[in-house]
Amino acid sequence: MLGEPRIEVDSCESTQALLDVSMPEGALAVADHQTAGRGRLGRSWEAPPGTALLCSLLLKPPQERAAPELSLVAGVAVADTLERSTGLAIQLKWPNDVMLRRRKVAGCLAEAYDDAVVLGIGVNVNQRSEQLPERAGSLRSLTGREWDRGELLASLLTDLELRYTEWLGNGLDAVYEGLAPRDFLRGRQVSVNGTSGVAVKIDRDGKLEIAVGHGEVVKVASGEVVYER
Template identity: 35%
Template structure:
């Protein structure tokens, strides 16, 4: 209901929209409208109301709520069910709980702040309150669990395309980081619940540093934000929607067996290509030169003796 009221008032722009018009469009009582308007005020909307004229929104809050994201969405599934919390431990944790309860495919969880944001392998993700996009997407792809690593790359490609459209030059550090000027602007944590041959659900968590002007010391040498890269005061909700808009066609192609749309983006923007890298395999430290990304999304590594290996997932360092 609140999403509909915001949509009606947004359409009205600077004009007042009468309470009666809202009641008629939504088939609800005046009291219901008034109640929701008050809740929207609590959510940070500044709404002018003049007797006999109606309502108009004069200030929209900088929030990644469904009311602010949905006007920018042109997806069919992704983000059509959107759950927003101001503060959570981790959007991935909340999304996994919703997935277990059977939430719709494509459900997105967003939060302004995470108290226990998570990276891979038990690392922490530092949540920059109200300056970042932190969101988790619930997916139930009918593909083999072995193909799940592609989901991270679909995410990375979608984010990189959205950032390119803003005029910055992102690079993708296989498999899950998006970098600008060699620093991390975005990280992705993909988690899966599955059996050997069946995926129950995947939760892809995305953290993008948007309007962040400084980082805590422990990550300041590795992290950057869109603000620090010259993009001032971006609309986070619009960016979140743009990522989802770009993700949906890449994801659909993948489900139909065509990975080329996202792989071509990952290859074009590959940050590791031709760099000397190190990684560990079964505890053994190895090094080589990063080659291309193959048609299964694996990173080719060329060893000093000319032999090759293909990494499906994991962590590489330069």
């Protein structure tokens, strides 16, 4: 069961650091505030105390499952939760961002170790617009109301357990129906790792397909996306 045992703290450097691979699968760390929250590519994740949903989960998938796919699996679960809660359409920006009204409201970070993956999830919940980075949004700033972070976490754990179980059984293909229709980059001009073109889709292996011209499509496994807004 995801979410047990649970570690809850008022403040920490990062919830990722509160979990150890010796703990049982499903262990959860939650914080009201992070002083050194981590995003992809070494970026920081900052939010005023008590405004964001900040958590990490310890997962132990079998080696035949590709751990990097967990960022996409988690993104689908976050989108499920936020769509059901807000009634608004949620999109997923490959490889790990969750978008609402063209603004990033959440991110997922899967860090792989020898026998485990620590999955970090951050959701901007009750920040005001002036408390957010450029091009980011929060549920509050985009819906005009405050949200209960505890209720969102409970819903997220339920959705994540479902999507994780599906993924364990049949890989990314099992959650693809929750991924492909939410593809934020599809049809946009993008550049990833020096490859530029039009984003075609996220394929069933979690790679981003980019049409680079003359009928050629390049598949990118990871990287930083620059896209035409």
